[in-house]
Amino acid sequence: MVGEPLGASDWFLVTQENIDQFGQVTHDDYWIHTDPERVEKEGIYDSTIAHGFFTLSLLTYFNNEMKLWPKDTKSGVNYGLNKVRWMAPVPIGKRIRNHVVLTDFRKQGDNRFVFTYNCKIEVEGIEKPAMKAEWLGMIFV
Numbered sequence: 001m002v003g004e005p006l007g008a009s010d011w012f013l014v015t016q017e018n019i020d021q022f023g024q025v026t027h028d029d030y031w032i033h034t035d036p037e038r039v040e041k042e043g044i045y046d047s048t049i050a051h052g053f054f055t056l057s058l059l060t061y062f063n064n065e066m067k068l069w070p071k072d073t074k075s076g077v078n079y080g081l082n083k084v085r086w087m088a089p090v091p092i093g094k095r096i097r098n099h100v101v102l103t104d105f106r107k108q109g110d111n112r113f114v115f116t117y118n119c120k121i122e123v124e125g126i127e128k129p130a131m132k133a134e135w136l137g138m139i140f141v
Contacts, residue, residue: 001102002102004102006068006101008097008099008122009099009100010065011096012058012097014091014096016048019050019092026053032044032048033049045089045091046091047092047093049089049090050089055121056131058121059135062097063100063119066098068100070139074139077138078135078136079136080135083133085131087130090130094126096121096122096130098120101118102115102117112138112139115136117137119132
């Protein structure tokens with residue numbers, strides 16, 4: 001299935017509560033993410049926006065939801081990222097989803113395999129992708 005699109009995840013609604021919690025956990029309370037009143041006043045964006053790393057962190061959620069790993073997988077871990085680009089903001093109150101293409105699959109030792117996925121995060125109603133990432137996952141079978 002290398003080179004084949006694996007589909008798209010379900011939609012995920014990005015809420016201010018999600019972003020506030022992410023900001024608290026990561027100690028990133030930058031106002032463009034956490035202060036809707038200031039964003040409205042300053043006029044840089046129409047609303048607060050998701051942290052780029054929040055969007056990136058959802059790859060595991062999306063890919064688990066899509067059940068991308070083979071059924072005989074005992075465990076899986078993040079193995080790394082080759083490239084990440086944030087191309088457009090994710091406004092609060094918008095829904096996002098992940099489109100995935102499998103680009104590589106290789107054996108990495110006994111009972112281990114590494115998958116490389118091209119992931120593209122789409123924002124509902126916005127043509128330009130919010131993020132593209134080349135993400136690696138290792139599975140144990």
